Amino acid sequence: MAHGHDIQQWLKQHRMKGIKLLQRLVQEPSRRGQEGKAQALMAETCRELGLSIDLWEIGDEKLRNHPNFYCDRTDFSGNPNLVAVKKGKGGGKSLILNGHIDVVPEGNLTDWQEDPFSGMVQDGKVFGRGTTDMKGGTVSLILALEAIISLEIELKGDVIFQSVIEEESGGAGTLAAVLRGYHADGAIIPEPTNMKLFPLQQGSMWFRLTIKGKSAHGGTRYEGVNAIELAMDVINEITKLEKERNDMLNHPLYKTIPIPIPINIGKISSGEWPSSVPDTAVIEGRFGIAPAETMEAAERALEDCIARLNTGNEWFQAKPIELELFGARWLPGNLELNHPLMQTISESFLAVKGKQPVIEAAPWGTDGGYLSNIGGIPVVVFGPGKTELAHDADEYIEIDKVIEAAEIIALSIINWCGTAEPAVYEGGTENET
Amino acid sequence: MAHGHDIQQWLKQHRMKGIKLLQRLVQEPSRRGQEGKAQALMAETCRELGLSIDLWEIGDEKLRNHPNFYCDRTDFSGNPNLVAVKKGKGGGKSLILNGHIDVVPEGNLTDWQEDPFSGMVQDGKVFGRGTTDMKGGTVSLILALEAIISLEIELKGDVIFQSVIEEESGGAGTLAAVLRGYHADGAIIPEPTNMKLFPLQQGSMWFRLTIKGKSAHGGTRYEGVNAIELAMDVINEITKLEKERNDMLNHPLYKTIPIPIPINIGKISSGEWPSSVPDTAVIEGRFGIAPAETMEAAERALEDCIARLNTGNEWFQAKPIELELFGARWLPGNLELNHPLMQTISESFLAVKGKQPVIEAAPWGTDGGYLSNIGGIPVVVFGPGKTELAHDADEYIEIDKVIEAAEIIALSIINWCGTAEPAVYEGGTENET
Structure with missing residues (x-):
């Protein structure tokens, strides 16, 4: 695989640059509604790479009227979406590289050992x-893009880098990019x-059930x-x-999963007084959607279940x-x-890691749902972070993994988009020794 | 029954005085911690009747250290308990007349057609x-006491009128009166x-159960x-x-009651996010206590049930x-x-109403629990109000019932405490025509 060794060398030499970029990104707390500064940093980074920049505030009528727009946010001013394109020479396949800039709230500060937005580096x-x-x-x-650009590797297909907002709240940023024509x-x-x-992703939608009883004094609870x-x-x-x-x-990927598409009862609230029979209960939950299922079919399944209860x-x-369907949704x-x-990424993985990648079904939805279901774009989810650290206190990422993922993605770009010369990899197992 | 006709006539003539006293009492919003002004009115009323007044702020060490003191209030200043005694000539049985001055909060004002503290008179x-x-x-x-005093009926036994605070919050006012030696x-x-x-009253205690699960993402809920x-x-x-x-x-009084001593699950709260498996659930409820049961036995029954769950x-x-036992409790x-x-009150009822009273078990506790369990005093609960209006918006009482109850109670006092002359009733069924 040509370029393999060069990419690896380049990444080794520019590891520090990657760490610094990540630190600066973490130091901008891009919670929902506060994505602007981190996006400005992303835009500046893309401009320095010579990409053509499209920075725009989402929320136009086309987006808001889309049947799959599941979003309660109305103000997007100052917090733009970013798409940065590296045009290819022509004749190759194009590739979207999609990342979300928004982060979930840091939660209780006392759960963190350090400032959640320090970007501290320790133990790699x-x-x-x-x-x-x-x-x-x-x-x-x-890093993958910069390596390719720095090494002057000429791609045939376009690379479309996307830094979107709103993923954690349902994906309106990626939907907006799809509707903008990317x-x-x-x-x-x-x-x-x-x-x-992860070639498959479980979709999900939230539901709320309001159940009515009849109040009474607890001492005569049989009257309620x-x-x-x-x-x-x-x-x-x-x-x-x-x-x-x-x-x-x-599906074969679900053979070992106890409940591939769970329905999670996440919340219940009922009653105001120990001595009263409560007259209302509210349940909220998450309804898992099968990879091959439509959002509409999932809605119908839940509606039918509640209708059966209501008639029976x-x-x-x-x-x-x-029954209310509310809040965020993620298409499968x-x-x-x-x-x-899948083959391209697997081959790149094998070239870098010297072994086949593990292939699984994602138990959660991503912006890939919009890219594939609305945009008709084949999506693979593959990244360096650990699922179990997401949304938790003391979240971290291993720097080696960021660099490895960059190498695998760079090779995937080269092989997917195509170049003038064939690729030969020369330093395959260097990381494994 | 001697005096019967006189009592009835006196009450007829002084009906307006009773209404005015009730109006003035209602116009003092004696919510918890604000009982002072209504108690001052009660004390003044008792003073005018020539009773010996004992007005004191409860909360001494003896009360606070009592094993059946279930009270979270620490400040009783300015809101005294009142006991007013009419000594008898001697040789008769004594009787406590116990009423609580505290009222529950008025709740949402928009639920009321009129100001909750207007004391408005309409349609009787x-x-x-x-x-x-x-x-x-x-x-x-x-009114019962005033009729007897005005008619100069000489009682043999003492009458001990009590206007107590804190009934709605567990009964510390009556416990204080018992411990003061009444x-x-x-x-x-x-x-x-x-x-x-109501010769029987269901007691009750509140409980809170905290149940721990294990958090997980809803998409992999089987991991939680x-x-x-x-x-x-x-x-x-x-x-x-x-x-x-x-x-x-x-018990014969429970033959027709579906659940004589219910355990009411009054509240549940669990979870914070539809997409997460909740790791804690809190249940609060009311545990009904049988009339013949001790508080300790009831506690043990609940503790044993939870212990079985915890070991099994x-x-x-x-x-x-x-398991926590918290907040208010009412002894059965x-x-x-x-x-x-029971016989005395039943006979007085028959004399006034021309029929036998209905006898039932109360589905709720009263201060009678303290009088009987701690004070060793036989208690009958009998009054003019309607249970179903208590604690509700647009609460009211029928004036005729207040007067009828006064008549029955006056006759009960006379017959229980005893007088010089035997009682013969002359106007028995006048109210029934």
Whole structure:
């Protein structure tokens, strides 16, 4: 594989530059609504690489009226989306490199050993909110691109780098990029997969159930109808639905997963006084969507379950359970395991790591759902972070993994987009010794 | 029954005085911590009747160290307890007349058609917070006493009128009166029984269960342990305990009650995010205590149930359910149906109403629990208000009922405490025509 050794050497020499970029990115707390400064840093980085920059505030009518726009945010001013394009010579396949700039809130400060936005480097790791999810992955993308550009490798196909907002809240940033016309023959999203390849992603939607009982004094509780007891019946019914849905799945990647598409009961709240029979219970949860399922089919499955409860029970006939689908949603992703993009990344992985990558189904949705379902773009999720560190205190990423992912992605770009010369790799197992 | 006609005539003539006293009492919003002004009015009323007044701020060490002091209030200054005694000639039985001055909060003002503290009179009713629970009953007590005093009926036994604070929050006011040494051969509490006699009262205590699960992402919910699911198991176990406890009861007054001593699950709260497996669930409830049961036995029953869960289940062995008994408690009451005090009140009722009273078990606790369990005083709860109006918006009491209850209580005082002349009633069924 030509360029392999050069890429590896370049990354070795510019490791410090990658660490510094990641530190500066972490030091901009790009929580929802505060993405502007981190995006400015990304835009400046892309400009220095000579990419053509498209920096725009999302939220136009086309986006807001899209049937798959699941977003409660109305103000996007000052916090733009970024797309930066490196045009190819022509005749090659194009590739989107997609990373989200938004991070989830840091949570309770006392849970952190250090300032969540310090970007501290220790023991070969960069610490801070967003390191693993997913500024570390974004730095891998930038390093891969910079290596190719610095080494003057001429690509045939276009590379379309995207730094989007709103992924953590449902993906309006990527949807906006799709609707703006950015398309490609494939896409890589370096979300934290722990260096595994995720061709499938579980989608999800949130639901809220409001269940009505009848109040009474606790001393005569038989005169009321306890909303908590009703909620328990509803939860049991939802658990049955979960079993039915999962029994129908038979994808090979799901053979060892206990519940491939779970329905999670995440929240319950009912009652105000120990001595009163509560008259209302509210349940909130997350409904897992199968990779090959449409959002609409998933909605129907949940609606039908609640409708069955509402017709099959005298109490619910009088006081029907209310179902709301609210908040964020993530479309599923479903790429064939033998898709050429999978082959390209797997070969690059083998060249760099000297072994085949682990291939799994993602238990969560990503912006890949919009790219594939709305944009029609084949997506593989592959990145250097660890899933289990995402959204947690003391989040960190291993610097070696950021560099390795950059190398694998650089080779994938070269081989997917194509170059004048064939690639020969010369330093394959150097990292394994 | 001597004096019967005189009492009835006196009450007819002084009906307006009773209404005015009730209005003035309602116009003092004696919420918890604000009982002072209403107590001053009660003290002044008792002083005018020539009773000997004991007005004191509760909260001494003896009270606070009592094992049955279930109270989170520390400041009682400016809001005294009142006991006012009418000494008898000697040789008769003594009687406590106990009413609480505190009222529950008025709740949402928009639920009320009028100012909750207006004391408005309309259609033969006085409206406002505390009318039915239980300032109306207290006015019946005062009218009964005033009639006897005005008619110069000489009693042999003492009458001990008590206007206490803190009933709605567990009864520290009555406990303080017991510990101060006030004792009698019987007691009447005119809580809102809708003119029924309640010789039994269900006691109650509050409990809180904290159940620990294990957090995980909803997409891999099988990696966590859902605290809501655990809570459902715990609730099912508590429902079994409720059934066992109620199956053991065989008191005749409970024959038609579906669940004589319910365990009410009043509150549940778990989870913070639809997409996360919740790691903690908190349940709060009210544990009904049988009339003949001790508080300690009830505590043990609940503790044993939770201990069984904690030992019988591997998860709970590692993460035991935490049980707290918190907040207010009401001791149960358990008078024999043929107790002489029951007979006295029943006979007075028959004389006034021309029919036998309805006898039931109270589904809630009263200060009678302290009088009987701690003071060893036989207690009957009997009053003019309607249970179902207590604690509700647009609370009211029927003036006719206040006057009728006063008449029945006056006759009960006369017959219980004894007089020089035997009683012959002359105007028995006048109210029934």
